Amino acid sequence: MRSGRFFIVRQPLVLLAFVCLLAACSSNNNNKANGGNAANNAAKPVASSIAPAPGAAGTAQPGSPAAAATGAASRTASAATARAGSPTAGGTLGDPGAAALAAAGGKKLGGSVNVLGTWGGSEQDSFLAMVKPFEDATGVKVNYEGTRDLNAVLTTRVQGGNPPELAGLPGPGQMAQFAQQGKLIDLGGVLDVNAMQQQYPASWLQLAQVNGKQVGIFIKVALKGPIWYDPKTLSKFSNGQTPKTFDDLLALSDKIAQSGTTPWCEGMESGAASGWPGTDWLEDIVLRQAGPDVYDQWYQGKIKWSSPEIKQAWQTWGKIIANPKYVFGGSQTVLSTNFGDAGNPMFSNPPKCYLMHQGSFITDFFVKGTPGIKPITDFNFFMFPDIDPKYTGSAEVAGDLFGMFKDTPQARALIKYLATPEAQSIWVKRGGALSANKLVSPDIYPDQLAQEQAQIVTTTKTAKFDASDLMPDAMSTAEYKAILDYIQNPGSLDSILANLDKVQADAYKQ
Amino acid sequence: MQIAALRKSVAVSFPARLGHALRRGPLHIIIIAICLLWMVPAVGLLVSSFRPPSVVTRTGWWTALHPTFHFTLDNYQKVLTTNHMGQSFVNSLFIAVPATVIPILVAAYAAYAFAWMEFPGRDWLFLIVVGLLVVPPQMTLIPVLRLYTNLHLAGTFPGLWLAHTGYGLPFAVYLLRNFFGSLPREMMESAYVDGAGPFTVFFRLVLPTSVPALASLAIFQFMWVWNDLLIALVYLGGAPSVAPMPVTISNLVNSLGQNWQLLTAAAFISMALPLTVFFTLQRYFVSGILTGSVKG
């Protein structure tokens, strides 16, 4: 008698109900997805009729729409009309489907390609929208797998001999580790080198190179260094001016503090990566205070954490973050608050703070946390002010990097496609992403703030990548922890730095 | 024994019953208090799953229990209509059922051998099996994946089933050996005396009387496989056609953590089936199974 083994079969009704319910849900949304795509396809002819046929010279395919992605038809239309008037490098862009076909060498390849990334939720939707024209044009099925445990899954699969064809890399630092182990395919033979050199600023190309070999491309980028504020509330103290130097910023903070409210809001909590917002602060300060050369030495591990330049950066940051009168809620709140929620007190009535330092992607969190607020009127940004006038014109950037782990024709076609301006425009248009590709027109960004940020990303004199993403993982993890320790106990800076030096000696050895 | 049974069957007067209930009163109070305490965190989550994110980060969930309510079905709707949610439910089921069924019988054989057969090295071998409980699965991922890649099992369901079986066996053997070992020796001796072989004894005596243990094992194994994320991602992959629910649910949230409020609704949706399995199998937690068998 086999008792207990057929327990599930004995409850068929309950299970059947579940399966039916959720199968119904899935078929519903499959229809929805198809319906959604149908709507997108319907939008296409509308856009093409307004598309800049006159004046659109150069490489554009005649009469074809610029993008097949979602985005209100009105936005597409206005962007298209705007583009008709504005000059862009090399003329208007072509159809992403055509770009995809070109990337595949003009053939319908069929088959499939596996892509591993960290994106979930709306990011995943955007990436899938980005590759949809590719799938349609080349017949290649893109299997995207998203996981927040990218490190674990990628490391295991690479070591286990079953890597995905393409994968998102956590940062150039780790990309370098994979490349040195020989796991990344050299893209020199895959990408159109000339096109890349024309379309991307040299510094961006170099970031994705190891030992002179191109091993990655940037799917989307972000700007770090904006300081966000509510124009309506800050004007009381700033008279409509934004601080131009760091001293101005401190003076402004002081003015606000004296009126009885804390000027700054910050949040460090971020699950497994808590502390990373603090690294952005440090990087902005080092870049502007000690200069780009020291910055480079810093992330390369060639200068100690306890050196005067780096120590000074911490202390400069401490002037703001370690001053209980300056930061809302004091250190406990800073440490416990999730970085996405930290900006909410800025928009409360009366505001609990006026300034927040965070990357360009924070705007989505603002809007979700306080429904109804709008860019420009309710929130705006100014770039981190200069500290040393010698080093003006610097900006810190970050980005999502992709590399190829397995060489197949489908993978080659896909990565080539993803680097094209047509593909990058798709995500850019949906919002939440900037592109480093010079051919992506600034006008297609969904709002003026994103436009300004994109401009800064592609035209800054000295663009430096986020240092903690460039360092080996052991180092950046120690840095995150050091940030948290420093906030909790600013007086222990020396011992914190000594510990970082110890980790540094060890981490760069591999 | 007769007198006790008689006593129970005789109608008892109201004051006596009240007295009886009052004496049991503290028992009920304690149990209910524990249950309420245990439910608080889950209730907090449940209430939060019906609230919009901007409200959740500003006020505690208990404030939702009086006006102004801010209830919304948004979270549930978004989760249920996520692409491939139904597919991943079916995938999860497809992964969990075999991965529960296979280890039970395999472990039962070994547990019986450890409990009732004498052979040299038995105790040390059993201890090693138990000791393997401590091996962290993350350590096994790379070597086993390499093996799978060579055997073309990577990315297949049978590969995942076998892996879950392997990981679940130490606990299963441990648990079942304990239960089998506590069965009365006389029960089996009498069977052997009657001429039954180990096969008959195992399937006719041991398994039926160990139903509570088998049921608990089934519950645990099912739940661990159902909620597993990393092992499925590594051995099977996260492509939508094969991804189980934990993978799809974790992808509701952006890499930066946006839309985390969907996790509150997703948690309950994902919990529903394991709880159903639990309550279904509770019926096997019946007492008196052994009393009958000894007398027989």
Add this chain to the structure above:
Amino acid sequence: MSDRIILALVVVLGVPAALVGYLALIEWLVRGVSNHWRPRLRPWLWLLPVLAFLGVYLVYPSLKTIYLSFLDASSQKFVGLDNYRYIFTDRTNLISLRNNVLWVIFFTGAVVTFGLLIAVLTDRVRYESLARGVVFLPMAVSFVAAGVIWRFMYDYRPPSLPQTGTVNALLGAVVPGFTPHAWLIQRPLNTFAIIGASVWMWTGFAAVILAAALKGVPADVLEAARVDGAGEWQVFWRIIFPLLGTTIAVVTTTVVIIALKAFDIVYVMTNGNYDTDVIANRMYKEMFNFRNFGRASAIAVILLCAIVPVMLYNLRSFRTQEATR
């Protein structure tokens, strides 16, 4: 889809059938062997499937791990005991080891005690299934969801804002002059906060197993004792506790191992920050973030060694059980 259903049916019905067939086969084979060899051969045949699975999935990787622990980060060079030396001198790792000791003591104590209490109490009431279900529900929750749940419980807001965390709000309402605490940040409270969350999750596990074992205690014995005037405490201490002895040992051992392996909840709630780290999390970091396979393997070996005292205790316990059978 339909081919999947077929595959599922084949496996769910076929594999047990095959296993039963396997048993029939070996019993038939064994019958053909001489009386002397039969009891020597039979156990190994019964054990064969288990040994095969464990060999592939657990033993082979463990041996590989032990070997790798003596090599360097990318497993190229032999470095002897360097990895172990690092682990026992690095402050972060030492704190993790200390935390694991705290886990073993407090987590195990709480889970087994509460589990036993709940199993015994609910056994006496009619709605036992429901009551146990409530305590068991946290086990059905994935660790991601548990992270979200306890984030709501331990949430911290500065005193000027309304509290969103259940614990802070509750204590604020009940305890006069209470200022909100950041439970996950203040050391050493935070380790206990995480242990508390884990106890919430795992007590159901102990309760269910102990309840199942309780069903094996002959009801007539209990009834007789109660009729003879024994109080509840005596019934528990004199009858139930000894009879459940081995099951309690099994549950305790398993829970100790769970405490040693604690990873998911720590990873999700604090990722080991603020001195809450545990060695399983350190191993995960070394392996997947820092890609230092040597150190990760060394940590795993330390885990394997920590189990030895537990195994020896079990050995004693089983020898005692054997003697009384």
